[in-house]
Amino acid sequence: MEYCDRGSVKDLMESKGGRLSIDKALEIIFQVLEALDYAHHAEIPYVKLANGSVAKGRGLVHRDLKPANILLTKCGKQTIAKVGDYGLAKAFDLAGLSGQTLTGSKAGTPAFMPRQQVLNFKYAQPEVDVWAAAASLYNMLTGYIPRNLDGDPLLAVLKNDAVPIRQRNTEIPKPLAEAIDLALRDNPQIYFKSAIEFKQALIDAIDRW
Secondary structure, three states, rough: OOOOOOOOOHHHHHOOOOOOOOHHHHHHHHHHHHHHHHHHOEEEEEEEEOOOOOOEOEEEEOOOHHHHHEEEEEEEEEEEEEHHHHHOOOHHHHOOOOOOOOOOOOOOOOHHOOOOHOOOHHOOOOHHHHHHHHHHHHHHHHHHOOOOOOOHHHHHHHHHOOOOOHHHOOOOOOHHHHHHHOOOOOOOOOOOOOOOOOOOHHHHHHHHH
């Protein structure tokens, strides 16, 4: 496997006192969203089905995106972000047909999971990764996770909405905060359905501040 010599975004945050500048966080998340867009449309040549046959799938949903799984390396003066740890990934267009995820299974990291992933992990769609990307950006900019996870973490995911990001860091420009808060809406549905849709919302927010 490729060695990413700058560690993870989590490592970078710890080295910077717990959070990143807006410029650095956006530089990273734009690359992450591009990576997710690629993964969500990639052809998966060999997906084993429950009956033992193999089918061609399209699109991987990661299901465990977080700062610890965003790896960094250098190319000249540029920092390159790469999405790692696809251990929980699934070809979502064939979700439920492989027999490899038990109905009722729960996996992932609650701090970076939307309600939909708790309720329907087996059939998770790409928007759960978009929510996790927004949660990762929130974490990079504030040092906090979006929700208060008191008591049972999975129950807290279902009960608690994300705390508006400017309550965590008042220095975040209002247009950017609005885009991130929208991306973290997951009741009754996740607001942004695709990585590119969220990326464009961030670009529009930059243009407004």
